[in-house]
Amino acid sequence: MVYCLLIVELNMQKSLKIWLCLDSRATGGIETYVMQLAIGLKQAGQQVSVVFIKQYGTHPLLSVFQQKHINVIFLDGRFASLIRRINTNKPDIVHSHGYKAGLLCRLAAKLTSFILVSTYHAGEIGRGKLALFDWIDRHTAWLNHQSLAVNINICRRLPTDCKVMDNFIAIPRSTPKTANQIAFVGRLSHEKGPDLLITLASRLPTIDIHIYGSGPMEIDLKKQCPANCIFHGNQNNMDDHWENIALLIMPSRYEGLPMVAMESMARQIPVIAFDVGAIDKLVIDNKTGWLIPAGQINRFQEKLEDWIRMDDELKHLVRVAARKHIEDNFSSTKIVPQILQIYSSLMQNKKPICDAICKS
Numbered sequence: 001m002v003y004c005l006l007i008v009e010l011n012m013q014k015s016l017k018i019w020l021c022l023d024s025r026a027t028g029g030i031e032t033y034v035m036q037l038a039i040g041l042k043q044a045g046q047q048v049s050v051v052f053i054k055q056y057g058t059h060p061l062l063s064v065f066q067q068k069h070i071n072v073i074f075l076d077g078r079f080a081s082l083i084r085r086i087n088t089n090k091p092d093i094v095h096s097h098g099y100k101a102g103l104l105c106r107l108a109a110k111l112t113s114f115i116l117v118s119t120y121h122a123g124e125i126g127r128g129k130l131a132l133f134d135w136i137d138r139h140t141a142w143l144n145h146q147s148l149a150v151n152i153n154i155c156r157r158l159p160t161d162c163k164v165m166d167n168f169i170a171i172p173r174s175t176p177k178t179a180n181q182i183a184f185v186g187r188l189s190h191e192k193g194p195d196l197l198i199t200l201a202s203r204l205p206t207i208d209i210h211i212y213g214s215g216p217m218e219i220d221l222k223k224q225c226p227a228n229c230i231f232h233g234n235q236n237n238m239d240d241h242w243e244n245i246a247l248l249i250m251p252s253r254y255e256g257l258p259m260v261a262m263e264s265m266a267r268q269i270p271v272i273a274f275d276v277g278a279i280d281k282l283v284i285d286n287k288t289g290w291l292i293p294a295g296q297i298n299r300f301q302e303k304l305e306d307w308i309r310m311d312d313e314l315k316h317l318v319r320v321a322a323r324k325h326i327e328d329n330f331s332s333t334k335i336v337p338q339i340l341q342i343y344s345s346l347m348q349n350k351k352p353i354c355d356a357i358c359k360s
Contacts, residue, residue: 151278
């Protein structure tokens with residue numbers, strides 16, 4: 001028995017072969033999370049690959065992964081191709097993100113021997129087909145070796161054991177803030193509330209609202225938005241734009257634990273947001289930003305006007321507090337070790353590792 005435990009312990013000291021699986025053609029919260037996790041695992045000495053279930057063209061994050069020397073695998077969307085590549089590469093851990101990758105990986109896990117971890121990111125429940133896929137995704141969670149969710153509300157919707165695991169980012173270099181843009185950054189879809197930007201811009205005609213992102217509501221928004229809404233379109237990488245932004249506004253109807261708020265606050269950009277999902281873990285009202293009761297657009301407008309009138313010294317205090325909160329609680333150096341501990345525990349409990357040795 002002692003010999004067996006020693007072998008398992010030695011096995012845990014070796015780097016793991018980890019796949020991060022997703023189905024993606026653009027950038028968003030899940031893609032940013034996978035990028036951050038891949039970089040963190042690579043820095044921790046793990047053998048990490050980012051696996052795209054299907055290739056839709058040149059992915060906007062491909063150059064980032066190449067710069068970080070992270071292996072990228074593109075499949076053709078077929079289940080047989082996924083099984084074939086798993087049998088060839090033999091990953092220890094497959095960590096899926098998003099419903100399509102999760103469903104395919106769960107089926108594959110029953111036919112092969114890898115350990116499956118699935119992270120649930122979406123705070124909203126879709127409509128039509130998306131609602132059906134969301135339901136199937138959640139009700140097959142029992143097939144995972146470990147289910148993770150980015151906030152407690154998502155966790156509670158899963159009919160199986162689940163752990164809350166916060167989103168995180170690598171903390172960027174701090175630079176003095178001289179920007180003045182008020183900006184929305186995200187997908188132009190109903191759950192993010194971009195239609196409420198029309199209301200804000202109409203009521204505050206002297207304030208420009210910069211909009212970074214694209215999505216299904218984009219065409220209608222451009223038709224309805226007043227001239228003080230400035231559209232910058234889809235951004236594969238926000239790094240060149242964060243330096244121009246002074247305040248992030250998030251009129252979301254639904255959220256998980258938003259990566260965009262973390263990225264903003266880590267760069268000393270405070271946030272005004274509706275209090276939805278787990279955003280209150282990031283935005284501490286009147287300290288790292290401002291929380292507004294969900295849907296109260298009049299209060300949102302008032303707080304935006306308060307920001308315009310706020311003196312520079314108070315703005316500076318909020319900026320510094322925002323960055324420090326992310327540094328202390330949501331940095332990759334804090335969260336990645338927790339994820340690695342989950343991987344290691346699952347590997348230790350994987351019966352074939354021990355049984356084959358102990359019985360010989």
